[in-house]
Amino acid sequence: AQKVTQAQTEISVVEKEDVTLDCVYETRDTTYYLFWYKQPPSGELVFLIRRNSFDEQNEISGRYSWNFQKSTSSFNFTITASQVVDSAVYFCALSEAQDQGAQKLVFGQGTRLTINP
Amino acid sequence: KAGVTQTPRYLIKTRGQQVTLSCSPISGHRSVSWYQQTPGQGLQFLFEYFSETQRNKGNFPGRFSGRQFSNSRSEMNVSTLELGDSALYLCASSLSTGIGGELFFGEGSRLTVL
Numbered sequence: 001a002q003k004v005t006q007a008q009t010e011i012s013v014v015e016k017e018d019v020t021l022d023c024v025y026e027t028r029d030t031t032y033y034l035f036w037y038k039q040p041p042s043g044e045l046v047f048l049i050r051r052n053s054f055d056e057q058n059e060i061s062g063r064y065s066w067n068f069q070k071s072t073s074s075f076n077f078t079i080t081a082s083q084v085v086d087s088a089v090y091f092c093a094l095s096e097a098q099d100q101g102a103q104k105l106v107f108g109q110g111t112r113l114t115i116n117p
Numbered sequence: 118k119a120g121v122t123q124t125p126r127y128l129i130k131t132r133g134q135q136v137t138l139s140c141s142p143i144s145g146h147r148s149v150s151w152y153q154q155t156p157g158q159g160l161q162f163l164f165e166y167f168s169e170t171q172r173n174k175g176n177f178p179g180r181f182s183g184r185q186f187s188n189s190r191s192e193m194n195v196s197t198l199e200l201g202d203s204a205l206y207l208c209a210s211s212l213s214t215g216i217g218g219e220l221f222f223g224e225g226s227r228l229t230v231l
Contacts, residue, residue, distance in 0.1 A: 033217045043205060044121075045222040052217060091160065095216040102172035103148060103211060103218050107160035 002027050004094050006108035013082055014116050021077040021111045023092030029053075033095040034068065034075045035105065040088045048090075051075065082115045089113070119143065121223035123208050129229045135196040138226045142189050142210030149191040150220060151183060154205040163206075166191055167214060195228075203230045 003026040013019050025034065032053045037045040049059060051068050059066045063080045079086055089112045093105040122141040130136050142149050151163040162175040166185035183193040189210070195202055205227050209220035 031216070035219075037222075042224055043207075043227075044224040045207065045209070045220075047219050047221070050217065050219060093160075097216050098173050100167075100170075100172040101214045102165045102167070103150060103214065103216065103220065104162050104165060104173050104175075105150075105152075105160075105220065106162070107152075109159045 002094050002096055002106040004092050004106055004108035006090075006092055006111050008111045009109070010112045010114070012114040012116060015084055016081050018078060018080050019082050019113065019115075021079075021090050021092075021113065023075045023077065023108060025073050025075065025092070025094045027073075027094060027096055029096045031097060035093040035095065036066065036075075036077050037091045037093060037107075038088045039091060039110070045091065048077075079113075084115045084117055087113060087115045121208055121210050121221055123206075123223035123226050125226060126224065127227050127229075129231060130198050131231050132198055132200060134198050135194060136198060136228060137192055137194045138206055138208075138228075140191045140193075140208030140210075140223060142191070142208075143212075143221055146210035146212050146221070147189050148211040148214055148218065149185055149189060150209045150211070151191070151193050152207045152209065153177075154207060154225070155201075155203070160207070163193065198230045200230050203228060 036048040092108045150165040164174045185191045205225040207225045209222045211218040
């Protein structure tokens with residue numbers, strides 16, 4: 001069965017520190033996608049990145065980077081030089097093939113990140 | 118380009134009542150999904166619609182239902198409300214179908230059941 005685990009419930013750091021959010025997933029499929037979403041206080045989930053199971057290249061986007069390792073079933077997210085605006089709840093999610101091409105995300109419990117000035 | 122719009126944003130109901138939530142997807146998006154977010158259970162998949170057809174349903178009781186209209190707008194309904202139905206209900210739309218599609222979420226409808 002699909003499962004996503006974000007072991008860190010809350011993280012609090014001081015601005016400019018680097019912080020890594022952990023994500024471990026379980027799936028029996030060989031084809032799947034992994035996502036990271038950010039949820040600010042307003043409530044909507046904001047898409048950050050998508051990675052398919054055949055692409056293990058790490059990705060960097062500005063201060064954000066992602067490390068995907070199939071060998072450990074992990075898809076970790078690092079924020080470099082954190083800023084107060086990065087404060088939010090971050091979710092890791094997994095998508096597997098569904099009947100009729102349906103889309104379904106299985107989310108982790110989320111990590112509440114607080115960046116203190 | 119307008120994002121996903123959900124109405125109402127906030128509502129309060131009492132046990133036993135029913136509620137209907139509405140979602141207008143991004144123009145051109147034909148897939149609409151619904152998720153329930155609670156502090157205890159986190160984000161859970163409710164159902165997904167494409168071209169007015171429900172393609173997938175999560176593990177929720179029959180009190181939770183939905184539909185999609187020909188213009189891709191979607192509604193979900195919860196009947197005989199229970200206290201545990203208090204949650205943030207998020208709607209998401211997608212241009213792509215299949216497992217890799219990026220979901221665009223609305224700000225949600227926050228339901229409080231008293």
